[in-house]
Amino acid sequence: MRPEIAPESVPRLPRHVKLRHDKARDRWLILVPERVLVPDDTAVAVLSRVDGARSVRDIATDLAQTYHAAVDVILADSIALLQDLADKGFLAVTEPRHA
Amino acid sequence: MPEDHAADIQLVSRAGEDTGRSHGLPLAVLAEITHRCPLQCPYCSNPLAMEPGSNELPTADWLRVIDELAELGVLQIHFSGGEPTARRDLGQMIARATEAGLYSNLITSAVGLTRDKLAALVEAGLCHVQISVQGAEPALADRVGGYRGGHARKLEAARWTRDLDLPLTVNAVMHRQNLHQLPAIIDMAVGMGASRLEVANVQYYGWALKNRHALMPTPAQVEDCTATVEAARDRLRGVLEIDYVIPDYYAKRPKQCMGGWGRQFFNISPSGKVLPCHAAETITGLEFDSVRDRPLAWIWEHSKALNIYRGTDWMPEPCRSCEWKEADFGGCRCQAFALTGSAGSTDPACAKSPLHDHIFALAETEAGEERNRFIYRNLSGGTEEAGPA
Numbered sequence: 001m002r003p004e005i006a007p008e009s010v011p012r013l014p015r016h017v018k019l020r021h022d023k024a025r026d027r028w029l030i031l032v033p034e035r036v037l038v039p040d041d042t043a044v045a046v047l048s049r050v051d052g053a054r055s056v057r058d059i060a061t062d063l064a065q066t067y068h069a070a071v072d073v074i075l076a077d078s079i080a081l082l083q084d085l086a087d088k089g090f091l092a093v094t095e096p097r098h099a
Numbered sequence: 100m101p102e103d104h105a106a107d108i109q110l111v112s113r114a115g116e117d118t119g120r121s122h123g124l125p126l127a128v129l130a131e132i133t134h135r136c137p138l139q140c141p142y143c144s145n146p147l148a149m150e151p152g153s154n155e156l157p158t159a160d161w162l163r164v165i166d167e168l169a170e171l172g173v174l175q176i177h178f179s180g181g182e183p184t185a186r187r188d189l190g191q192m193i194a195r196a197t198e199a200g201l202y203s204n205l206i207t208s209a210v211g212l213t214r215d216k217l218a219a220l221v222e223a224g225l226c227h228v229q230i231s232v233q234g235a236e237p238a239l240a241d242r243v244g245g246y247r248g249g250h251a252r253k254l255e256a257a258r259w260t261r262d263l264d265l266p267l268t269v270n271a272v273m274h275r276q277n278l279h280q281l282p283a284i285i286d287m288a289v290g291m292g293a294s295r296l297e298v299a300n301v302q303y304y305g306w307a308l309k310n311r312h313a314l315m316p317t318p319a320q321v322e323d324c325t326a327t328v329e330a331a332r333d334r335l336r337g338v339l340e341i342d343y344v345i346p347d348y349y350a351k352r353p354k355q356c357m358g359g360w361g362r363q364f365f366n367i368s369p370s371g372k373v374l375p376c377h378a379a380e381t382i383t384g385l386e387f388d389s390v391r392d393r394p395l396a397w398i399w400e401h402s403k404a405l406n407i408y409r410g411t412d413w414m415p416e417p418c419r420s421c422e423w424k425e426a427d428f429g430g431c432r433c434q435a436f437a438l439t440g441s442a443g444s445t446d447p448a449c450a451k452s453p454l455h456d457h458i459f460a461l462a463e464t465e466a467g468e469e470r471n472r473f474i475y476r477n478l479s480g481g482t483e484e485a486g487p488a
Contacts, residue, residue, distance in 0.1 A: 014266075016227050038105065
């Protein structure tokens, strides 16, 4: 079954999901089986920080500092975005870390 | 909300160019690297006149072409055939595609795979595997594929795919003689660990046209099939995504074939010809350019065969003034050719075609005749199945 994304989850992109800046079209793309997705700026900001080491909370904290925004709001948005990708099979999590 | 965060890509031209054109940058290419295949499926999408191994594009040419694809803006490469694993240099090609930044899919019958072979392809950067199935159990599946033991091998290859942590798509080509097994095929796909299932009713050109008498479903079967797919989609949401293609002969509107002729996709044949789709060689009178003679970028822009049915200017009436012309791009040219003798005429799958009622009746009659004997696909023009008709 699909993983549930929590603040302490450590997300990673599985091998079959590639986040890539495409030179020819000058835009970020997510490549998945049989499809090409165009992520918006928020998705790019979150996904480019997904590295299999940082937790969702780490990522949200980083984003809050970078964009001078409230960490709670960003955390909630990030979880929703990542959960959706996980539901589609486009995101994996390593064992949840204990805070 | 996620839908807003990552939408499917639309037609895109090179950065800075205007997008109101008949074609954009190609998204994906179907690389049919060989026509050789251990299976003999009677609906094979390869042309009747297949390329022998001696005409196949050599490794060095494929590696150059893969670099050209990436340069041109292609994002995904589907290694297909025939059976792509029949070429020993497949791993080399996948490795080069990975280096060039292309996303590699393997479209395979899986009967020639071993675990080690597949592991080597994964090591080279393979991202996704699609395995075809011919039925839900060996007796029928092996009969359709004309290969004893094939079905069991496919199930084994599916296990390896999932063990190696690659996503799996199951491709089930459906027709009169296996539609009754669709519910079991759906369960089987879940059991194989697939995340996608393609329920693709046979489309009738090439080998399938030659076997139409043995493949055409009845209207009642198609109705059942649609209901089965709809129920399964509900039941398996989040588990198995199901793509569904109904047979054109029973459709009211034609399918948007390949997303439009020469618009976002193309196909490279085993000998290096650039085609708008895998069936286009069935249209006689078109001349296709080859990657042996021209750079790909030139072919994509200037090939006569790609330009002839691009956009909407080529359309006859009733297509030209049709409100759907930008939605389905006039349907399928190969089908128009197969059924009317002219690739530029209205696709008879469309209810607005004067031939629509005729092909519906023809399909219904043919489906009722129960002529079930296959003509198996092979390099010598086909072999009729033994036994009673």
